[in-house]
């Protein structure tokens with residue numbers, strides 16, 4: 009089957025991000041700006057827990073942003089409309105402090121230019137737990153703001169999140185795409201590879217070189233050990249695959 013549509017994960021796939029320092033600073037900053045009446049440790053743990061529950065939630069009529077804010081409202085005893093206002097202000101302003109942790113990924117801009125020139129439909133399939141402004145800023149910091157992506161998933165336009173199959177289904181519905189004409193490219197096995205591979209989509213797994221190669225050491229992942237990506241390599245190997253003509 010001819011591949012017409014490329015779905016790319018964003019963080020550590022299309023943009024180079026120092027995920028550890030980025031997350032640490034993000035939590036600290038959000039805490040400082042709007043949640044300093046809570047203990048920092050409690051805030052980090054509870055927000056992580058909320059994020060996980062939003063990623064796994066199955067509410068087809070509610071955007072993930074609304075689920076997120078509703079859960080935050082319950083946990084931190086704040087009105088949803090105040091939380092929306094604070095979060096919007098945070099992402100529009102203070103979030104810029106995180107810019108130094110996000111950089112262009114070598115070779116990606118050229119690879120995307122080639123993909124667009126070849127007429128592929130290109131989607132940024134990033135975990136939709138952040139509002140659009142945050143995702144667009146990370147794309148910009150990665151030097152990719154000028155591309156005309158068919159879809160960039162975010163908390164304001166998606167009802168489901170990775171790693172759920174429903175997320176990939178929703179992406180296909182939004183772009184009018186066919187499962188067997190797509191390939192999903194990403195660096196995280198659970199989020200980017202398991203669900204699309206299971207659904208029958210082609211996948212390209214590009215873990216960072218620093219990642220422990222033995223994926224299936226952890227008992228949690230062992231049960232997925234039979235699910236293998238169609239391809240595996242670096243993002244530059246994917247660029248070569250495209251240059252050689254993936255759909256030809």
Ligand SMILES: [Mg+2]
Nearest residue numbers: 017019020195
């Ligand atoms: Mg990633």
